[in-house]
Amino acid sequence: MKSFVLQTRPLFESHTETNIAGVLKAAIQEWGLEKAPHSTAVVTDNARNMEVAVREAGLSPHIKCFAHTLNLASQAGLNVSRVSRLLGRVRKVVAFFHRSATATAVLAEKQKMLEIASHKLIMDVVTRWNSSMDMLERYLEQQAAITASLLSTEVRKNARQLDTLDSNDITDAEEIVTLLKPLKKATSVLSDEKSTTLSLIVPLKSMIEQSMTLDEKDSTTIANMKAAILQNISGRYSEVHNYLLESTALDPRFRSLPHLLPEQREEVFHRLMDKSNQLQQAGTVERADKREGGASDGDPTDAAEKREITQRVEQEQPPPSKKTALEDLLGATFAKPTVSQSKCRIEVEIEMYKKDTSIPLTSCPLKWWKENAQAYPLLSSLSKAYLTVPATSVPSERVFSTAGDIVNAQRSQLLPENVDMLVFLQKNL
Incomplete structure (x- = not known):
């Protein structure tokens, strides 16, 4: 059972299961792993074509990106009708401040007056669930300044169509942020490139499933979110x-x-x-015992290691039972x-x-x-x-971003082999 991070060749054809499987097989052959392809771990996102391609290539185990899994589960929670409508209303308010220079200037004044941090409002990206949580969290932070700005004379006439949040909406928003915070932290932990992460999947998944257990104190909105997230994540892996x-x-x-x-x-x-x-x-x-392999019969390191393990295990054994008569008579000879x-x-x-x-x-x-x-x-x-x-698969996807930073309009004439070396140096130094 071996694990390698394979740099596959570019796929210029359509991303069908068969074509992707061919690229995987070529990478396995290039790295000399074709003798045991069944023991080579493959990490991909949860796309259907990747699942079929890995199976066609005969590779296993197939680990589906846990960050992508968390994204799918969180999106399921955010798609609950009540939550989706709430996000839509917040999105409209944020969009208004982003496109109105007057509203932005008034917001800055109100932040200073109310001694609130001078942060800009965040607009979420639909494909990134954590950006929706960030948008809600920032809205809650700036709630007083936003309300004061929308009530000001300069802004009110242009903000009549905005549907602002009432007290129940604010309560729901606070509970949604609290519910999603552990999932955001888990995503951050899993995106670390310098530490082992595979062993975290089971503990984190168990923690998330426990946190999504329904509680009698949960509001209807939170109960529906928990049920949607739990249903999405529980059957995976x-x-x-x-x-x-x-x-x-x-x-x-x-x-x-x-x-x-x-x-x-x-x-x-x-x-x-x-x-x-x-x-x-x-x-x-x-x-472990090199004598059986016919090498280094008198290796002192191996002998000392063996004695250490034996002593540690013997120390943990229960006290010996009382000797029998036979053990008393012949124990010294037949130990x-x-x-x-x-x-x-x-x-x-x-x-x-x-x-x-x-x-x-x-x-x-x-x-x-x-x-x-x-x-x-x-x-x-x-x-x-x-x-x-x-x-x-976050580390491998970051490679594409690194390549985009290296090959720009001013460096468009770089040779492919030089791009490969620059990307390698960037990711390994």
């Missing part, structure tokens, strides 16, 4: 749920898997044990096998890992695995295959 759970378990911040039942946790770690064994059999993980001999190496590592202390949420799991690679040689290799997979 079912086909890769086990894979996501495994990645979460390999993140030392979430290794306890508190949202699962004990037997479900055991199933997750049992699957990780099987995956580790598969990697060893495929030759992608170095043998019982050590823990490392009776247990598979990966079993020892998993037991140690589960009992180890979880790291703070602000810590970097990749750095932790690097520092603890000697204590967990098999699990650390497995973690690289999972935790290097991004949860969103």
Whole structure:
């Protein structure tokens, strides 16, 4: 199971499933991954053509961008009729101030008079749900200044057609912003390019589903929004749920898997044990005991590492029961096998890992695995295959923006290979 960020060739044909699948296959072949295409993770948006293309290319697991998933769920909530009408009315007010220089000047005066921050009103973009939340939040911040401006003599005659918000509307707007704030924070966290994000999908999805649980105190508007968001997000990722759970378990911040039942946790770690064994059999993980591989018979590092693991596991074992008569007579000659001999190496590592202390949420799991690679040689290799997979396609989409910044009217004669190098330097330095 490997993860790579593939730079595919441009697709000049129509973006059909077959054409996209062909580009994916070409990228796999170019990077020398054709021997095991089924174990190459692919991260795309939720578009239907991408889903079919990945399936036709024979690639798995297919991770659908969680930021895009949050966008779809939030849009479902914002499309509730009451919320949609509210946003439309706010949008008209904001548009009026944007196109009227007089209204903008009066708004600035009222902000200064009322000692409100001198911020411009925000106009949302329909395709970006968080911009709608930002528009509402800014409107609430500037509500007093907006009302005072619309009542002023200079503005009133041109603002007669505007349908301003009453107290019930303001209350709904405040509750909508409060409801959507966790989703906006989750989107921001997932868009980070310098930390692992795949392991966050299950914890964040569980948190969002819990926050969308209906409460008897909810207004009708909020109850409808919660139901729409929950319905949209709850059925997603079912086909890769086990894979996501495994990645979460390999993140030392979430290794306890508190949202699962004990037997479900055991199933997750049992699957990780099987995956580790598969990697060893495929030759992608170095043998823990180098003597079995015929190399470095007297490697002191490997021997010390083995002794350390054995000692740690033995310290965690329950106290021995009372010796039997046979053990008392022959125990010195026929000693019982050590823990490392009776247990598979990966079993020892998993037991140690589960009992180890979880790291703070602000810590970097990749750095932790690097520092603890000697204590967990098999699990650390497995973690690289999972935790290097991004949860969103945001980083790859930013590459297009970077290319647009590099190739402009003054630099339109750049050779394609030079553009590739400049984009690479921009994203990696």
